Amino acid sequence: MKSVLVLLGVLLPLISSGQSGLTDKGLFFPKPSNNSYVSLTPQKPLNLEAFTLCMRLSVDPAVVDKKDRETILFAYRTQYYDELNVWQEKGKISLYMSSSEGAFYAVPLLSIFRTNLTLTWESSTGLTAFWVDGRRSTLQVYRKNHKVQSGGVVILGQDPDSFIGSFDINQSFVGEISDVNMWDSVLTGDQIRNFNEKVWVGPEPNVLNWNTTKYKVHGNVIEVPKKYK
Known part of the structure; x- marks a missing residue:
């Protein structure tokens, strides 16, 4: 018995320090907070000159739709x-990359029902677009010749105003996030629409892969099991 207790004492800190893979799971942020978030470990450094970022999200409209409220959807x-x-x-979805000037899109906003949201960007042209449930917005040119730098942390649920800290409860995410996947290239429209239908025939996500990524939960975040998907 003593040896079992010793083994548990070794294993439990390892388990609580991080887990791998969220296949068929979601992350539910039940209420506003300034300390609840999930950190993701990328498969490769986010040293990017192009990317595709896809997520499935639903929000609590009673919180997120409040006038003048900002809600973070993804932070690196x-x-x-x-x-x-x-x-x-x-009243829009926006993208910021190392700038106080963002790119704003008048696309359908998130709701209580799950939305498939994808963002594409490439440095060489600056061409940027959002896809909502398989439909693409008009293109914009944003941050041409820019490069996303490595050495950071990916956060879901909060906007860090310092390196993993200085969270604002009035910017926190309230709702459910799942299937966060990222590639270091711009996928084709057909590939994005296939992601929307959960029938995937494109390349495996090589920056963030929801099925295999290492993650750590902080605060009041509930892992939603497969039966609710």
């Missing part, structure tokens, strides 16, 4: 900069 921060942030704000 290095020590000094918000390298890549996606927001719902001012």
Whole structure:
């Protein structure tokens, strides 16, 4: 018995320090907070000149739709900069990359029902677009010749104003996030629409893969089991 207890004492800190893979699971953020978030470990450094980022999200409209509220959808921060942030704000979906000037899209906003949201960007042209449930927005040119820098952390649920800290309860995500996948290239429209239908025939996500990524839960975040998917 003593040896079993010793083994548990070794294993439990390892288990609580992080887990791998969220296949068929979601992450539910039940209420606003300034300490509840999930950190994801990328499969490769986010040293990017192009990317496709896909997520499935639903929100609590009673919180997120409040006038003038900003809600963070995805955050990647290095020590000094918000390298890549996606927001719902001012009645639009927006993208910021190491700049106080964002790209704003008047696309259908998130709701209580699950939305498939995809963002594409490439440095060489600056061409950027959002896809909502398989439908593409008009293109914009944003941050041409820019490069996303490595050495940061991916955060779901909060916007870090310092390196993994300084969270604002009024910007926190309230709702459910799942299937966060990222590639270091711009996928084709057919591939994105296939992701929308959960019939995947494209390349495996090589930056963030929801099925295999290492993650750590902080605060009040509920892992939603497969039966609710």
